[in-house]
Amino acid sequence: EHEEEVIRAADYIVDIGPRAGELGGRVVFxxxxxxxLSEPSExxxxxxxxxxxSIAVPQSFRSAAGHVIIRGARENNLxxxxxxxxxxxxxxxxxxxxxxxxxFVKGILYPALRRQLTETGLKPGDFESLEGxxxxxxxxxxxxxxxxxxxxxSNPVTYIKAYDEIRRLYADQPxxxxxxxxxxxxxxxxxxxxxxxxxGDGVIKVSMQFMADIELKCEACGGxxxxxxxxxxxxHDKSIYDVLEMTIDxxxxxxxxxxxxxxxxIVERLQPLQDVGLGYIKLGQSSSTLSGGESQRVKLASYxxxxxxxxxxxxxxxxxxxxxxFHDINKLLAAFDALIERGHSVVIVEHNMDVIKCADxxxxxxxxxxxxxxxxxxxxxxxxxxxxxxxxxxxFLAKH
Numbered sequence: 327e328h329e330e331e332v333i334r335a336a337d338y339i340v341d342i343g344p345r346a347g348e349l350g351g352r353v354v355f356x357x358x359x360x361x362x363l364s365e366p367s368e369x370x371x372x373x374x375x376x377x378x379x380s381i382a383v384p385q386s387f388r389s390a391a392g393h394v395i396i397r398g399a400r401e402n403n404l405x406x407x408x409x410x411x412x413x414x415x416x417x418x419x420x421x422x423x424x425x426x427x428x429x430f431v432k433g434i435l436y437p438a439l440r441r442q443l444t445e446t447g448l449k450p451g452d453f454e455s456l457e458g459x460x461x462x463x464x465x466x467x468x469x470x471x472x473x474x475x476x477x478x479x480s481n482p483v484t485y486i487k488a489y490d491e492i493r494r495l496y497a498d499q500p501x502x503x504x505x506x507x508x509x510x511x512x513x514x515x516x517x518x519x520x521x522x523x524x525x526g527d528g529v530i531k532v533s534m535q536f537m538a539d540i541e542l543k544c545e546a547c548g549g550x551x552x553x554x555x556x557x558x559x560x561x562h563d564k565s566i567y568d569v570l571e572m573t574i575d576x577x578x579x580x581x582x583x584x585x586x587x588x589x590x591x592i593v594e595r596l597q598p599l600q601d602v603g604l605g606y607i608k609l610g611q612s613s614s615t616l617s618g619g620e621s622q623r624v625k626l627a628s629y630x631x632x633x634x635x636x637x638x639x640x641x642x643x644x645x646x647x648x649x650x651x652f653h654d655i656n657k658l659l660a661a662f663d664a665l666i667e668r669g670h671s672v673v674i675v676e677h678n679m680d681v682i683k684c685a686d687x688x689x690x691x692x693x694x695x696x697x698x699x700x701x702x703x704x705x706x707x708x709x710x711x712x713x714x715x716x717x718x719x720x721x722f723l724a725k726h
Contacts, residue, residue, distance in 0.1 A: 328651050330375065334359060344368035347573060347606025374652035381656050381680040387707055388415045388666065388686045392462045394640070396438065398454030402429040403700035410705070411435070413462055413640070415686035416662055416672045420719045421703070424695030427675045428644070432468070435673070436642055439466040463671070464637025469625050470644050471618030479514055479526055482616075482624050483570070483609040486631060488595035495588050496566050502559045511556055512566050519556040521547035551610075570610030574599045577609055598627035601664070603657030619649035626661055640671040647678040655680055679726040682719065683708050690717045 327333055339362055341355040354368045355361075362372050373379040390412030400406045404426045411417055419427050429451065437450035443465050474485050483489045493509040496502060502511070511519030514526025523546035524530055532540050543549040550557060550567045557565040562580070572580060578596050581589045599605065602623040613621065622643070629641065647655055659681065662672050676682055688711050690704040704714045714720040 341369045341371050370653050392459030395458040401433045401451030405700045412687050413671045417687045418682045418685040419675045419689050421691035425692040425699035436468050466640045468642045471622045474621050474624050475613045480613040486628050491592045514551050526551050575605035598630040602627050602661045603654050638669050643674045683726050690719050
């Protein structure tokens with residue numbers, strides 16, 4: 327659990343950490359809440375519960391650069407509402423579960439904008455018109471928690487295109503040139519340099535008729551994914567397999583020590599992953615092992631890399647804090663700020679109060695769920711929302 331209310335209501339707490347990935351994996355605390363709050367420990371959870379660390383409320387709110395307006399939204403339980411989404415700021419769409427948030431954002435706003443801007447996509451739900459400063463947007467992106475790749479060989483470093491540069495670096499080494507090895511020989515996706523026994527997976531899947539499939543380390547390559555001659559190629563005494571086993575943090579330090587211009591490009595491609603709080607994941611880690619929140623942040627890092635050429639984009643996030651600790655949320659908010667500073671717009675469907683209190687604008691739907699929802703209960707800043715007695719969100723936000 328990550329929710330503060332649930333943690334505070336627990337009879338007994340086991341805190342794992344202190345950090346993520348290889349920097350975690352230890353029990354840093356176990357016991358009742360009062361002991362967690364009073365005794366010194368390495369626990370980041372304790373730091374946030376006691377207030378030693380916190381997610382600060384912004385000192386000022388950004389002003390909108392324009393608006394996109396949906397008129398007459400009546401999909402599912404929406405009551406023919408007119409919704410104005412400000413551009414160039416962070417907007418939270420809030421409300422109780424079943425209040426109409428997803429019906430509006432994923433059912434109408436995203437598909438309607440996509441059809442308008444790119445002339446592609448699914449038919450939006452029932453609404454009357456899309457108006458406003460549409461010329462200020464070049465595209466719209468829905469950043470969800472679906473996996474980043476279907477293949478077991480897909481991983482973060484290939485998704486953000488950093489692996490292309492790493493392969494070029496290794497193909498440029500004297501041993502590789504002498505033996506006629508090109509960048510494709512350092513790929514585990516195509517034949518050439520990869521181990522053909524496991525086809526670059528490093529493991530062999532054994533199908534079990536009445537049980538889940540099991541994975542065994544490939545005996546041909548010892549789980550190292552490549553042929554022996556490929557692993558002979560080294561840069562600063564590290565093979566391509568050694569690099570794939572590095573964490574993002576380790577790889578940034580490793581390639582940052584290089585003087586070649588290609589090393590700078592590798593670091594520039596890896597940096598957004600560190601910026602969104604994923605410095606602990608391995609470069610070659612299979613995408614199937616990433617949580618929904620981690621997959622979402624890999625996508626966010628990818629957009630941060632290519633946003634310069636993309637024009638102004640509206641990024642829509644569907645509950646991005648699901649599965650995130652307080653510490654991760656702090657990093658996520660910094661990534662949102664970085665997108666907005668570059669002229670983009672961020673729209674978030676969210677329940678987390680730490681995110682809502684940092685929004686520039688909040689649109690609260692409800693007041694209840696189902697037939698008793700689908701109305702706009704409130705539009706304005708978080709400070710104004712906490713005074714709205716009709717809003718459940720506002721009542722809980724006041725405590726934050």
